[in-house]
Amino acid sequence: MAEHSNGGRTAIVIGGGLAGMLAVTALVGHVDAITVVERDRYPQGRTFRKGVPQARHLHVLLTGGQHALDELLPGTLAALTDAGARTLCMPRDLITCMATGWQRRFHEPRHSLLSITRPVLDAVVRERALAAAVASPTRVDVLEATEAVGLTGDAGRVTGVRVRPRDGAQGARTVRELPAELVVDASGRGSRAPQWFAELGRSAPREETVDAGLAYVTRMYRPKDPATAPDAGINIPGWAESPRGAVYVPVEDGNWLLTMSGVRGHHPPTDEAGFTTFSATVGDPYIHELLARAEPLSPVHGFRDTCNRRRHYERPGALPEGFLVLGDAGCTFNPVYGQGMSVAAIGALAVRRTLAAGGGLRPGTAARAQRAVARAAQTAWVTAAGADRPYARPEDGRASLVERLNMRYLERFLARAAIDPVVGAAFRDVFCLTAPSARLVAPRILLRTLFLPRRPAHSTPPLTVETV
Ligand SMILES: Cc1cc2nc3c(=O)[nH]c(=O)nc-3n(C[C@H](O)[C@H](O)[C@H](O)COP(=O)(O)OP(=O)(O)OC[C@H]3O[C@@H](n4cnc5c(N)ncnc54)[C@H](O)[C@@H]3O)c2cc1C
Incomplete structure (x- = not known):
């Protein structure tokens, strides 16, 4: 059993992003100490940081994710609303154009999207997760500007993480080992766990991909006259005959985010003039017309790695003891379906419930928790991969x-x-x-x-x- 310097059972969470903070929340009370290893240094304000490049783009939290987040960290939805998040009831506050026309618009108080810029969402969740940990018996340390570069242990068991500081003098950037009873990989879509497995002498988990080759562009706007701003977000997803999409939603501070996307052969341009021109080519001109009444507040940001990819860590024998994978590190989705953060929250809640049901961290708990995490991602996978199948690459299989x-x-x-x-x-x-x-x-x-x-x-x- 790994001992913290103060004694007791320890866990290490690789990645202090959304899934990392939710992993902390799930583990609190079940281990004596948690060390979060985060490659970035967190910014002073609630602003963008390099480690989460997708944070420039529109992010909404679905109903399922909202429920899970508020169960993990009660009061977080209210804190996000206080921070300016907009609640868009569906279908009243998000009008949607499909291949057959515009969806009916009425009030149905079952579902909402929470719309807020990603840096603010991450900061609110981080602040609350760390505050909740302070009030618990578990000690949490965050090692900022520290990168995980490998695992320690052997093919059967992970016993810790090899880390390296990211700033400081060259000589100070030596690799050291941190022991832990449980290592959680929450390092996002760039996770290197499969390569680290190879260094331990075990094979990578089976990987499944469905890649629609979608590219994303986003720009922030502010309506010139708030009185004439639309009273609902607008969603024009692509479809077979018009594989270009756009979503325009309000966020905090009276601003709006416009994200547009296109599958292979329809990639949106990242220059400002091209961005505006592209907005006229999506399935309906409504958003393009609205842009004339708004002023841009940001440059155009692009993003390309939008593949649906899941690694089957839950399969028998795929996971060494002492290791667990959460969030995008295990399963990423085409972002147009807005599911990744919600799946991370539902997965973290599944981990917490597994720990509670099994009486804490014991042999086999991580594998059970990993199966629960996989189940938590299943609906999102079936819908995203199913909807993207017509646009998939030949190598993704027929x-x-x-x-x-x-x-x-x-x-x-x-x-x-x-x-x-x-x-x-x-x-x-x-x-x-x-x-x-x-x-x-x-x-x-x-x-x-x-x-x-x-x-x-x-x-x-x-x-x-x-x-x-
Ligand atoms: C363009 C785009 C739009 C999206 N829109 C939505 C949306 O509307 N709704 C939604 O729910 N989801 C959306 N998603 C998905 C969402 O961004 C992810 O699901 C979510 O960020 C997953 O959180 P995570 O913590 O697993 O990964 P991340 O948020 O990527 O965090 C990973 C963290 O790990 C750190 N890290 C990485 N490697 C290391 C290392 N070796 N050592 C230490 N630290 C490391 C990084 O610095 C970062 O802090 C979108 C994704 C994209 C790409």
């Missing part, structure tokens, strides 16, 4: 017959969801991660999707809220 049938069904389902509140509710339950994907084919939903007559949705953006 779609099976079942996947091809799913794709045909999904197309009809989305068309029906736009006009039918019952089918729409099922859509939101699954895509907001509060129901398993089986809800998409529940008998009532299946019948309405397949047998009710096809009708087009609204041809223009629904600017008023209807009563249903």
Whole structure:
């Protein structure tokens, strides 16, 4: 058992981002000490940092993620709202254009998106996670500007982490070893755990990818006259005949974020003029028209690594003792579905529940927790990978017959969801991660999707809220 310098059981969390802080929250009370190893130095204010490059882009927290976050760290949703987060009830406050037209707009108090810039969200969660730890019996230390460069142990068991300071004099940048009973990899989509496994003499977990080759661009705006700003966010996802998408949502401080995307062959440009021109080529001109009434506040930021990728650490024999993977390090999603942070929160809650049910950290607990983390990601994986399958690369494998049938069904389902509140509710339950994907084919939903007559949705953006 790894001893902290003060004695007791220790855990190390690699990565002090969102999943890392949620891992701390899940572990608090179950170990005596936690050391978070974070490559960056946190900024003074709630601002951008290099280690989370995607933080420039629009991030929303889905209902399922909100519930998990508030259970892990009670009061965090209120703290995010105090920090300026906007709550967008669906479908009232986010109007959506699909292949068949604009979705109906009404109030249905089941789901909301929490919209806030990512640096503020991360800072609020970090502050609250560390404050909660101070009030617990677990001691938490954060080693900033410290990079994990490998693991210690052998093929069967991880016993610690090799770390190196990132700043300081060259001579001071020597590698040292930190022992731990449990190491949690929360280092994000760039995780090097598979390579570190090879250094320990074990094979990497099986990896699955579905890559739509999507590229992202984002710019921040402020409406010139707040009185004429739209009263809802706008979502125009791409579809087969128009594989370019745009989402324009309010965030804190009266600002708005516009993120646009396109699959292979439709990548949005990262220059300012090209950005504006591209906005006119998505499935509906509404957002492009709104830009004339807004002033840009930021440069255009791009992002390309948007592949759906999951590593099957939960499979029998895939995980050494003393190791656990959380967040993007284990499973990343095409960001257009807005799922990654929610899945990290649902996964962290699953870890906490596994620890509580098993009486804390014992042999086999990490493997059980890893299976719970994988289950927590399943709905998001099925929906994101399923929706992206038509755009996947040949090396991602051919779609099976079942996947091809799913794709045909999904197309009809989305068309029906736009006009039918019952089918729409099922859509939101699954895509907001509060129901398993089986809800998409529940008998009532299946019948309405397949047998009710096809009708087009609204041809223009629904600017008023209807009563249903
Ligand atoms: C363009 C884009 C838009 C997105 N939009 C959404 C959205 O709307 N909603 C949503 O839920 N999700 C969204 N996501 C996904 C979301 O960003 C991730 O799911 C989330 O950041 C995962 O958190 P994480 O802590 O696992 O990883 P990260 O947030 O990437 O954090 C990883 C941390 O580990 C640190 N680190 C990395 N390597 C090391 C090392 N070797 N040693 C020490 N520290 C290390 C990094 O500095 C960082 O602090 C989006 C992603 C992208 C790319």
